[in-house]
Amino acid sequence: MEKRILIADDHPIYLMGLRALLSPLAGQYHIVDEALTTDEVISKLEFHDIDILVTDFSMPGDKYNDGLALIQLIKRRWPALVIIVVTMIHNPGIQRALRQLGVHAVISKAGLATELVHFIKGLSGTSAFSKPTADALASTGISLTPKESEVLRLLLRGLTVSDISARLNRTKQTVSAQKKSAMRKLGVTTEYELYQQLQQLGLFS
Template identity: 60%
Template sequence: MAKTILIADDHPVYLLGLRTLIQSQAEKYEIIHEAVTADEVIIKLTSLPVDVVITDLSMPGQVHSDGLALIQYIKRRWPESTVIVITMITNPGIQNSLARLGVEAVLNKNSLSVDLLQTLKSLFSSPVRRAVQTVPGNLAVTLSPKETEVLRLLLRGLTVNEISAQLKRTKQTVSAQKTSAMRKFGVTTEFELYQYAQQMGLNS
């Protein structure tokens, strides 16, 4: 019996690519749902669960706008579903978080045409083996209290200048603490930094 699949991506080109790849193996896999927002993923899974969820990590959504929180919700509510995450984010911090959440594979969007079908084959022919190696789950990131303080304020929407004024530190000091946190997380963009900081609960 063919494995049932949900595919999700807010970019039409990638969604088309996923559909084309999977339909080339129609005897093995059947696309039941397609989604373009995180909320739509949940709505469709609620109506009919699937064997495999293939989803972008970062999609728009009103209720489930944070990618890591979306994956956590899926794994908790539908633990029997295999989850494959596709993303352009490659830093170890995000992969570590996804591994801890129980994601079976993490694929780079740039190599889907090569990796996706091989990953599905590997997962279902040898389900014990993880198809994509991720960062070991015991890696820990330790921020200093001042770095944590800066990140919390960044997540609240403050700029470096505003944080400098509020904490009575120079702009150079605040920037250095932000850069240090990025280096510890292994990220290179603010988007990645915010994603990882949210996963750590620094926006609470």
């Protein structure tokens, strides 16, 4: 069954680019509509049954002119929706806040041509909402301890090692060691590679 996509950007040229990028996925994914403002995003989510939203972070709108507030509203009203944010903003704080709100991917417009299709293809045959539990990862041939999986889940929500330490009542050294151990098992060396690997595995918080 085709997955239904809504694309949103206030620049028509980017909308054309998104359509062109996603056209090779026809048969699996179908762009049902597009939006130029945040208000249109909400109205079209209300009108259509959408599976995936690909949206710019900063768009004009009368009612919803704050990107984080918009995403928060969307996640509250459509919790099962897969949200992919495309942006030129490289602020780590904003990216962390988006992950905490449950955004499934934050993709730079500079890397859109390769990263968007790669990410959406990675959704095929996976649950976009499964958490990186030990059982789920074991099905991929990767064996993590429950504590390592818990640390990964919280990292994906945007928490820092210090945040996780306080939440789980573990020392920062212990959390850091569990994070490093999980990354070693996954074959990654940076947090960016970690997020990319978990996206490819279809494991999201």
